[in-house]
Amino acid sequence: MGIADKETRNVPTLASIAERVGVSVNTVSRALRAPNTVRVELRRRINAAMEELNYVPNRLAGGLSGTRSDIVGVVVTSLYYSEFASIVDTLQSALLEQDLQVMLANTRYNPDQEVRLVRSILSWRPAAVAIIGVDHPPKVVELLKASGIPIIEMWDVGGEVIDTAVGMDHASIGAAQATHLIAEGYARLAFVGSLRENDRRAQKRLRGAETAVVAAGLPEIVRLTTQQNGSPDLGERLTHELLEQHPEVDAIVCNSDVVAFGALRALKRSGRRIPGEIGVLGFGDNEASSCVSPSLTTVRPDRERIGKLTAEAILARINDGAPKTTVVDWELIIRESTRRRDSQNQ
Amino acid sequence: MGIADKETRNVPTLASIAERVGVSVNTVSRALRAPNTVRVELRRRINAAMEELNYVPNRLAGGLSGTRSDIVGVVVTSLYYSEFASIVDTLQSALLEQDLQVMLANTRYNPDQEVRLVRSILSWRPAAVAIIGVDHPPKVVELLKASGIPIIEMWDVGGEVIDTAVGMDHASIGAAQATHLIAEGYARLAFVGSLRENDRRAQKRLRGAETAVVAAGLPEIVRLTTQQNGSPDLGERLTHELLEQHPEVDAIVCNSDVVAFGALRALKRSGRRIPGEIGVLGFGDNEASSCVSPSLTTVRPDRERIGKLTAEAILARINDGAPKTTVVDWELIIRESTRRRDSQNQ
DNA sequence: TGGCACAAAGTTAACGGTAACGCAACGATC
DNA sequence: GATCGTTGCGTTACCGTTAACTTTGTGCCA
Incomplete structure (x- = not known):
């Protein structure tokens, strides 16, 4: 119970909705992405059908077709004992307001894992990557640079920065x-x-x-x-x-x-x-x-500040702002x- | 510097590799997914080209085309003060061994956020979802059930379980x-x-x-x-x-x-x-x-145990194991x- | 030497969306 | 009343990859 047979598992698509309402697929798509281009009454019927069938858009398809992804990759070196947990916490909630979804990776201070995880995260074509530290294996730097997306390095600022950094000295x-x-x-x-x-x-x-x-x-x-x-x-x-x-x-x-x-x-x-x-x-x-x-x-x-400034830097860079390194204060x-x-x- | 112009940004695809090596796209795909069906020497050339161009597979396309995703959605209610950080930590590293990638969401105990985040995670068509708690808004339960994927509820076991639970009484x-x-x-x-x-x-x-x-x-x-x-x-x-x-x-x-x-x-x-x-x-x-x-x-x-058992439960359920609720011990x-x-x- | 199995590659058609374009219906304009 | 811009929707062509077929090449055997 709970899981449908694989044969019968029939997740609704835009086409299901379109068929049910009697319109074209694209109209349904528009009802989602540009609602004001669809008649109010029709939009209502489309939304009702989506609600009824528990439609969930497929972002694999959307991301592949559309131009922008809304994943942000976050690479930390540890989570245990909360070292970076609160950075991730604030970062995630700030990104959420912009409908950006966090994909998390934890390298546990292992550089081989770092290469593997960065590769894995890039394979989801994120809109940006936030990563702990400014010292990475050469392959990581190469991959991040080649990806062509904004890269925000967090926590540290001393040294060679790939793109943008938010951290402490x-x-x-x-x-x-x-x-x-x-x-x-x-x-x-x-x-x-x-x-x-x-x-x-x-x-x-x-x-x-x-x-x-x-x-x-x-x-x-x-x-x-x-x-x-x-x-x-x-x-x-x-x-x-x-x-x-x-x-x-x-x-x-x-x-x-x-x-x-x-x-x-x-x-x-x-x-x-x-x-x-x-x-x-x-x-x-x-x-x-x-x-x-x-x-x-x-x-x-100031972990919260780092998280918040990182979120801001990500948004700025996505919207074509210039790379910028910010030194965050700490307190004895x-x-x-x-x-x-x-x-x-x- | 760092970010290429949008016009020239030219992330390599399977087709780029194929063209460079002089084979069909599918052969390159096979070299990745079923290496033993490609001649050793050709495989070597393909790998070299991938390395050279810093090719990173596009999983949006892969996920859309192929049958299985390798995302696992993880929904927690908080990260701050490390409440669930160590669960996520062990869970993530256990899943990593199976090449499963964690997508994290933090509801901060807000049920509206929970609905929104679950919807967002499901839109990535994950292989499974792990979520804190067994008490969710009705819409969350509905969405998770309709998704047809394994759902592992963590931390708590008392009450109505959607599919599989690993937690304490x-x-x-x-x-x-x-x-x-x-x-x-x-x-x-x-x-x-x-x-x-x-x-x-x-x-x-x-x-x-x-x-x-x-x-x-x-x-x-x-x-x-x-x-x-x-x-x-x-x-x-x-x-x-x-x-x-x-x-x-x-x-x-x-x-x-x-x-x-x-x-x-x-x-x-x-x-x-x-x-x-x-x-x-x-x-x-x-x-x-x-x-x-x-x-x-x-x-x-026993947070580590919960993380580990959750990972095992996810793998078991993905491989068609039966749903099962596990009560994890705690210690005064x-x-x-x-x-x-x-x-x-x- | 013809036939056949098998290995290694190519072809084609999805997957579920989005974007660009096309086109009808309609009101406003002169 | 012909022209034109708008609104509202349908058509079509991709996005990059995988799966299912199909084709080609090769060695082996009778």
Whole structure:
């Protein structure tokens, strides 16, 4: 039950409607696409027939015949732990208002998958593609360029842009993280968390921090990273390792807030005072970061703004606007986990 | 630069390849779909030409002509705060292995959007549709049934199923939440958080809890809910209200962990001892729930399992398997925020 | 050496729409 | 009353690909 036999499965087409109403196929098509060119009364009968037969237009046919598609391909590197979920969320709802449908792909930081997924998405002849990052395998760049459609790169802006980008300057984020810790009197920094080979954004942040540390005449940042997914358990495990191997460290920059949650847990279990003995700083401003104790200092990317600006950029480019790269602001949210001085209140 | 003029934009087709290689269009098509029917050497030349021209097949045409589509429509009610992001994540990667492409829609708990989005997704003639919930507007049910494709309802199982469902029994979750609190000695329960008119799952949990409370001879559950999105700030606000209006309450069931985070914050600010004076219980097992203090008792849905089983159900149904409803287990994770007795350790 | 099976390619006709064009009926215009 | 623009609809020709046939070429056997 529920599924009709394949033989009898008879999805209505424009022709079914046309036959039922007694007009030509094209008139029915017009009733949909240019309603004011069809008599009111006839239009009413056509709409009634469509409603009655539960007609759903076939966009495969429409897209093939017509000139424009209304798919927007969205390629993210992860969805888990909500890293890009809220960007997709706002982007999708903004596009929906223009009747654009999101087709989603998740590369999970795998460049081979990225090539495959981009190819797959392009095969649907989307009106535009939005993709996380500005660093892609050469084949991806080639395919996207050859497609001739607007390409919006999100989240990052540093580097070679294909067409249009909406993102943050990650090097400056890393610099701000380090600078803040140094200003609070921390001197031996560590970077902890997942640092995937293909997560160029994290690498840029780390390099930005490194530069600030060097400029301050402090010793190099200790790195304890893996290719795995970030999680509290990972943060806890790496932090324990760190305490053992590098007892001199007095501040930890985590690649994401969820990793920082684990770091806090590990430090508390080891009896370290935060922020007195050791500071912890995250990235991403997870919804729980203001609720853990001590509350977590972190960087808040304006995800909604990125989603919204991406939608706007897509629409602008579809309507022949010029390519444009927009740098989106972020905010260092200073909370308890790094605040040694009493200078600020929040 | 980047985008070719519309006039010159000349995306390669099978015909371009055919002409370049000097064979018929169909031979090129065969080289893709049934490679072993084409001479090895010719196949090599065809592949080389495709590579060179950056050929990307047009699935609009393929889908229109061929018999099967490889889109799977996925309809969720939210993505924000990662509620369903990890389901989509696992679902997508499992489908990818079968070369099925996810088309995503997010209704944001708006039934009108749901109708519109389902219609939009069906217009791409997907091979199957996976959708959150078993309670849909009548028109959605009608459209999905009329489509004649496999429909997998996720997350919930209680009620009328269209075709196949993979989800949890939310009434029993609510009952377990209340039963646990009662066993810990709490007697005046409250339900706090966003309770959207169209979030039937939350309503089922609340009813399940209500039934358990009544069975224990305790007074009715106090409700303090809104239609807004759940967030820590919302939880904090509602909890302050609750403390004022219903000082007798000694246990709070939050509709989501992020709301519970805010509740914890509010209670700590008011100087209440948790779990001594008042208990807090969440839903969803947010990644931070084990990291807040006190750590949060919550219900852990097996999201990955739901995603994986949904993918399996889709494949089974596409290959003419029978419709089947699967009830997925969940787990009550007892942590500090409700544990008054010393009986358990974790 | 003729006949036949099979492999490898070409031909043709859909698939369900949309766009361009054609044409009748009608009122407005001079 | 002939001319013309408009309105409202029908005809026809694609869009790029696949499936079902048809044709051609090749090796094998009697």
